[in-house]
Amino acid sequence: MPDPRPRSVTIDRPAGLLVIDWQDGAHCEYPLAGIRFICPCVQCRGGHELMGQPVDPDDLQQMPAEGVSTEVVAASFVGDYALQITWGDGHNSGIYGWSILRPLCPR
Ligand SMILES: [Zn+2]
Numbered sequence: 001m002p003d004p005r006p007r008s009v010t011i012d013r014p015a016g017l018l019v020i021d022w023q024d025g026a027h028c029e030y031p032l033a034g035i036r037f038i039c040p041c042v043q044c045r046g047g048h049e050l051m052g053q054p055v056d057p058d059d060l061q062q063m064p065a066e067g068v069s070t071e072v073v074a075a076s077f078v079g080d081y082a083l084q085i086t087w088g089d090g091h092n093s094g095i096y097g098w099s100i101l102r103p104l105c106p107r
Pocket of ligand 1: 039040041042043044045091093094
C-alpha cells in the first residue's frame with residue numbers, strides 16, 4: 001500500500017482539533033492534546049530506541065502533563081511526508097509523519 005497522503009490539513013484552534021482529510025476519503029479529527037501527548041520526538045518518546053514504534057491509539061485520548069502546552073503556534077509541512085507542529089511552549093521537534101497519523105484516525 002502506498003503511504004497515506006492528506007488532501008487537506010487544518011488546525012481548528014477553537015475546537016482543539018487537528019483535522020485531516022485523507023486522499024483515501026477518511027475524515028479524521030485528532031484532539032490536539034492527544035497529538036501533543038504522542039509527540040514522536042526523541043525527548044518525548046524517552047530515547048532513540050523507542051522512536052518509530054507504533055503509537056497506541058488510546059494515547060490520542062491522553063492529556064499531556066501539566067504545563068505542557070497543547071496550543072498550536074505554527075504548523076508546517078516537512079517534505080511531503082509529515083507535519084511539524086510548534087507548540088505554545090516552544091517545543092517543535094516532533095515530526096508527525098503521515099504514516100503515524102493515518103492509523104490513529106479517531107472514530
Ligand atoms: Zn516532543
